[in-house]
Amino acid sequence: MTNTNIDRILAGLAEVADIEAGRAAPARLFRPGAVDVRAIRGRTGLTQAAFAAQFGFSAAAVRDWEQRRREPEASARVLLTVIDREPDAVRRALAHT
Amino acid sequence: MTNTNIDRILAGLAEVADIEAGRAAPARLFRPGAVDVRAIRGRTGLTQAAFAAQFGFSAAAVRDWEQRRREPEASARVLLTVIDREPDAVRRALAHT
DNA sequence: GAGCGAAATACGGCATTGCCGTATATATGA
């Protein structure tokens, strides 16, 4: 373990360069940043409770997100994005149950 | 606080009866049960790492789910269901970023 | 069959969220 950490740093820098040059794929293609839960819900015209019920969230989670007390997990951010952009597809997928 | 707990139990039973009779809506319309992550991923033909990268999960979460070490959150279960049934819609929604 | 690399399994461990419950505030309509 002489210069293993330095090696790792160099490898990391090389990877960043590769990704930026398009020679490699980033670890996570879709990196969901912060989502505006209230805005997304607002577009659906639903109350917090109804929104949670329709899309399988717990009401508590939606509350915490809109109050900015908690940040939605990566999975939740992705789902919220899909709800925002393809709401009918989400409803179709959930209706089957 | 004499019989407040008994009251609550009775109210709960009444609510269950209402829901089963169709007179009331359950707290969560879509209740995503257990999902078979490996099966869903298998249908996509992706490795754990690629699956995670494509849909915004962390590789660690996918690993934990498939090893049945952790159970995916409600949001993740819903997203996995949507991925299974409307994969193109999910890709479309995520491509915009 | 041996050897190799990719993929998956297994697990320790801390930070963070999920989720529940309840009290308070803020509309909105009768």
Place this chain on the structure above:
DNA sequence: TCATATATACGGCAATGCCGTATTTCGCTC
């Protein structure tokens, strides 16, 4: 004004998210 629906605020425990790494299994070539 009163009542109801909706949203805000927050304490608190259990559970997952996520990272790191060691080990095992799988698929392939030689």
